[in-house]
Amino acid sequence: MIDQPDKLDLRSHDIAADKRQELLRLFPEVRTEGGKIDFAKLKLALGESVDVGKERYGMTWPGKADCFKTIQMPSLATLRPCPEESVNFDQTEHLIIEGDNLEVLKLLQKSYLGKIKMIYIDPPYNTGNDFIYPDNYTESLQTYLEYTGQVDAEGRKFGTNTEADGRFHSKWLNMMYPRLYLARNLLREDGVIFISIDDAEIDNLRKLCGEVYGEEAFIGQLIWKRRQTVDSRAKHGLSVDHEYVLVYSRIAVRLRGQEIDFSKFKNPDNDPRGEWWSADLTGLASKEQRPNLHYDLVNPDTGITYTCPENGWRYSRETMAQLITDKRILWPTKKTGRPRLKRFKEDRSDDFTNLSSVLDTVFTTQGTRTLKELFGGLDLLDFPKPVELIRLLLEQSTFSDSIILDFFAGSGTTAHAVLELNKQDGGNRKFILVQLPEPTERKDFPTIADITKERVRRVIKKLNEEDSGKLDLEGAKPQDRGFKVFKLAESNFTPWNADLPHDEKALERQLELHIDHIREGRTAEDLLYEILLKSGFPLTTPVQKLTLPLTPALSQGEREKIVYSIADGAMLICLERELTLELIRAMADKKPERVVCLDAGFAGNDQLKANAVQIFKTKGVTSFKTV
Ligand SMILES: C[S@@+](CC[C@H](N)C(=O)[O-])C[C@H]1O[C@@H](n2cnc3c(N)ncnc32)[C@H](O)[C@@H]1O
Structure with a gap:
C-alpha cells in the first residue's frame, strides 16, 4: 500500500476526548481492550475519594444532561473573514466575531486553549423580558443559520424568556452552562473571569460557577452600585441600586488592587522625611495565634501605658522599639487612645492597596452617556456598561499584552475599555468580542453586531484623532487600532453525510x-x-x-x-x-x-x-x- 497523507480533522476540538485521554494517562490500568475507560476499575483506583452514595450534593435542573451533549457535539461551522467590515485587517490582532457564542467558543477551543487572561461577560440577566438563545445540541448550527437567514427558511423568530414559562430558570441555565464550561478551557492558568449579573440569577450563577470553575476558584462577589438616585417606583418600596460582578480564577490569583489616594499624605509637622499619614498599628491575630504581638506599649517620654488591643499589635516588641527610637509612633495624649504609625510616602513599596468589594464610583448613566455621545445622541442599546467599570476590571487582572474575551459583547464596551487602557499605559492588550447579530428593528443598524462594529470603529477614529499631531518622542510602537471581523457560517467543506440511505x-x-x-x-x-x-x-x-x-x-x-x-x-x-x-x-x-x-x-x-x-x-x- 502506498503512503497517504492524513486527513485534516475538520471537526472542532473534541474536549471530552482530551479529558478521556488525560484520565487514561493518569490511570493506565483502567484502559479496556478497546481503549475505553473501565469505570469500575477507575473507582477502585481512586479508592475512598469516590462518593458512591445515592444522595449527592449538587445542583440539578431539567436539561442539564443535554448540556453535556451540547458541549461535546463538535461544531460543523467556520469563521469567514470579512475584511470589508474590518479596520486594518492585515495588521490588527483585535477580533470581532459575529455569531452565536456557543458555536464560536467551540471553534476557538483548539487555537485559544489556555491563552485568555481575562474574560468579562455581561449575559442576559433573565429578568423576564430577555431573549435567551435556544440551543439545541442536535442542530445548533442549523438554528443559527435559519435565525440569520443563511439557509432557506422563514427565519426563526425567538421570543423572550418570561417568568410564566415553566422552565424559566432552566432555560437560562441551559444556555449558560455550556458557554461557561467552554470558556473555562480558554482561560490561562492565571486567568480571571468576571461576570455581571443581578438578583434574578445571582444564586443560580454562583452555584453554576462553583460547579464549572470549582468553589476554590471563587475570588469574590463585587457589588456594583449602579444607580446614584433612589428608584421612586421600585417594587416593595425598596430601590435596588446595585448589581454584582462575580469573580473566579483558575488558580487563586491576586487582583492588582486600587491605586492609593496620595492626597491623604500630608506634612503638618514639617518632618524632614517628607509627607506622611497616620496608619493603624493594631494587629489581626489572637494571643493564641501570635503571642509575640500581644504586649502593653509604653511611651518612654510620658510613661503612659497603652493596653494591648484585642488582636495585638502589627509589629513585635523589637520592631516597635526601633519605630519608637525612629520617632515614627504618634502618641495620643490620653491613655485610652491608640498609638498610630507615621507612614511615609517614601516608604511605600507599591502604590496599591486592596480593591474594595464595593464599586461605587461609576454608574449606569455614564455608560449610556458614552454610547450616546459616540453616536451623536442616538439611543441604541439599553444599559451598556460604563467603560470605566470594565477598565477597572482590566486593571485588576491583565498584563500589558494580555488577550481579553467578551462573548456577550453588546455595544462593545469591553473593546472600548481595552483601547482606552492601551492608550493610557502604552499596553498592547488584545480583545476578542463575540456578538450575535440579534435584530434591532432599526434601519441604520439592523443588528446589535452592527452596533458593536460601528462603535469600535468610532472609538478608533476618536483615539486616532486625539493622538494625531502629538509628537512621538520615545519612538513608541504605534498602537494596534483596528479589528478583524469574522462571521459564523457553515464549514467551507461539506461533511460526508452518513445519514443518507445506503442505496x-x-x-x-x-x-x-x-x-x-x-x-x-x-x-x-x-x-x-x-x-x-x-x-x-x-x-x-x-x-x-x-x-x-x-x-x-x-x-x-x-x-x-x-x-x-x-x-x-x-x-x-x-x-x-x-x-x-x-x-x-x-x-x-x-x-x-x-x-x-x-x-x-x-x-x-x-x-x-x-x-x-x-x-x-x-x-x-x-x-x-x-x-
Ligand atoms: C447585556 S448585553 C451586553 C451589553 C454590553 N456589556 C455593553 O456594555 O454594551 C448582552 C448581549 O449578549 C448578546 N447575546 C445574547 N445571546 C448571545 C449568544 N448566544 N451569542 C452571542 N451573543 C449573545 C445579546 O445580543 C446582547 O447584546
Missing part, C-alpha cells in the same frame, strides 16, 4: 458531490482561516503569500502558484487545485514543520500523493495533511 444511487451522488467538497462561493481566504483554526493557530497568526515554485524550478508552460506561509513558515497551506512535483519540492525546500494541501489538488493521482509524503518526510516535515 447505490445515493452513494454515487454523494461521491460525485464529494470529489469537490468545497462549498460554492467560498474564497481562498475562507478556506485559509478554517484550516488555520482547525490546525490550532489563532486567527491573528501572521500569514504571508508566497509565489512558488520560484523560477528556474518552473518547467515549461507551468505557472507560478500561491502558497500561504503561516507563523513565519511553521506551516505551509497550499490551496492550488493542480499540484505538481515541482511545487511539492519547492514547498519542502522551505522546510516547514507542517503542510496542508487540498485533496482535490492531487486530482486522484495517488502516485503524486505518495511522492509528496516521501519528499516531505525527507525534508523533516512532521505533519502532512489534506483537506
Whole structure:
C-alpha cells in the first residue's frame, strides 16, 4: 500500500476526548481492550475519594444532561473573514466575531486553549423580558443559520424568556452552562473571569460557577452600585441600586488592587522625611495565634501605658522599639487612645492597596452617556456598561499584552475599555468580542453586531484623532487600532453525510458531490482561516503569500502558484487545485514543520500523493495533511 497523507480533522476540538485521554494517562490500568475507560476499575483506583452514595450534593435542573451533549457535539461551522467590515485587517490582532457564542467558543477551543487572561461577560440577566438563545445540541448550527437567514427558511423568530414559562430558570441555565464550561478551557492558568449579573440569577450563577470553575476558584462577589438616585417606583418600596460582578480564577490569583489616594499624605509637622499619614498599628491575630504581638506599649517620654488591643499589635516588641527610637509612633495624649504609625510616602513599596468589594464610583448613566455621545445622541442599546467599570476590571487582572474575551459583547464596551487602557499605559492588550447579530428593528443598524462594529470603529477614529499631531518622542510602537471581523457560517467543506440511505444511487451522488467538497462561493481566504483554526493557530497568526515554485524550478508552460506561509513558515497551506512535483519540492525546500494541501489538488493521482509524503518526510516535515 502506498503512503497517504492524513486527513485534516475538520471537526472542532473534541474536549471530552482530551479529558478521556488525560484520565487514561493518569490511570493506565483502567484502559479496556478497546481503549475505553473501565469505570469500575477507575473507582477502585481512586479508592475512598469516590462518593458512591445515592444522595449527592449538587445542583440539578431539567436539561442539564443535554448540556453535556451540547458541549461535546463538535461544531460543523467556520469563521469567514470579512475584511470589508474590518479596520486594518492585515495588521490588527483585535477580533470581532459575529455569531452565536456557543458555536464560536467551540471553534476557538483548539487555537485559544489556555491563552485568555481575562474574560468579562455581561449575559442576559433573565429578568423576564430577555431573549435567551435556544440551543439545541442536535442542530445548533442549523438554528443559527435559519435565525440569520443563511439557509432557506422563514427565519426563526425567538421570543423572550418570561417568568410564566415553566422552565424559566432552566432555560437560562441551559444556555449558560455550556458557554461557561467552554470558556473555562480558554482561560490561562492565571486567568480571571468576571461576570455581571443581578438578583434574578445571582444564586443560580454562583452555584453554576462553583460547579464549572470549582468553589476554590471563587475570588469574590463585587457589588456594583449602579444607580446614584433612589428608584421612586421600585417594587416593595425598596430601590435596588446595585448589581454584582462575580469573580473566579483558575488558580487563586491576586487582583492588582486600587491605586492609593496620595492626597491623604500630608506634612503638618514639617518632618524632614517628607509627607506622611497616620496608619493603624493594631494587629489581626489572637494571643493564641501570635503571642509575640500581644504586649502593653509604653511611651518612654510620658510613661503612659497603652493596653494591648484585642488582636495585638502589627509589629513585635523589637520592631516597635526601633519605630519608637525612629520617632515614627504618634502618641495620643490620653491613655485610652491608640498609638498610630507615621507612614511615609517614601516608604511605600507599591502604590496599591486592596480593591474594595464595593464599586461605587461609576454608574449606569455614564455608560449610556458614552454610547450616546459616540453616536451623536442616538439611543441604541439599553444599559451598556460604563467603560470605566470594565477598565477597572482590566486593571485588576491583565498584563500589558494580555488577550481579553467578551462573548456577550453588546455595544462593545469591553473593546472600548481595552483601547482606552492601551492608550493610557502604552499596553498592547488584545480583545476578542463575540456578538450575535440579534435584530434591532432599526434601519441604520439592523443588528446589535452592527452596533458593536460601528462603535469600535468610532472609538478608533476618536483615539486616532486625539493622538494625531502629538509628537512621538520615545519612538513608541504605534498602537494596534483596528479589528478583524469574522462571521459564523457553515464549514467551507461539506461533511460526508452518513445519514443518507445506503442505496447505490445515493452513494454515487454523494461521491460525485464529494470529489469537490468545497462549498460554492467560498474564497481562498475562507478556506485559509478554517484550516488555520482547525490546525490550532489563532486567527491573528501572521500569514504571508508566497509565489512558488520560484523560477528556474518552473518547467515549461507551468505557472507560478500561491502558497500561504503561516507563523513565519511553521506551516505551509497550499490551496492550488493542480499540484505538481515541482511545487511539492519547492514547498519542502522551505522546510516547514507542517503542510496542508487540498485533496482535490492531487486530482486522484495517488502516485503524486505518495511522492509528496516521501519528499516531505525527507525534508523533516512532521505533519502532512489534506483537506
Ligand atoms: C447585556 S448585553 C451586553 C451589553 C454590553 N456589556 C455593553 O456594555 O454594551 C448582552 C448581549 O449578549 C448578546 N447575546 C445574547 N445571546 C448571545 C449568544 N448566544 N451569542 C452571542 N451573543 C449573545 C445579546 O445580543 C446582547 O447584546
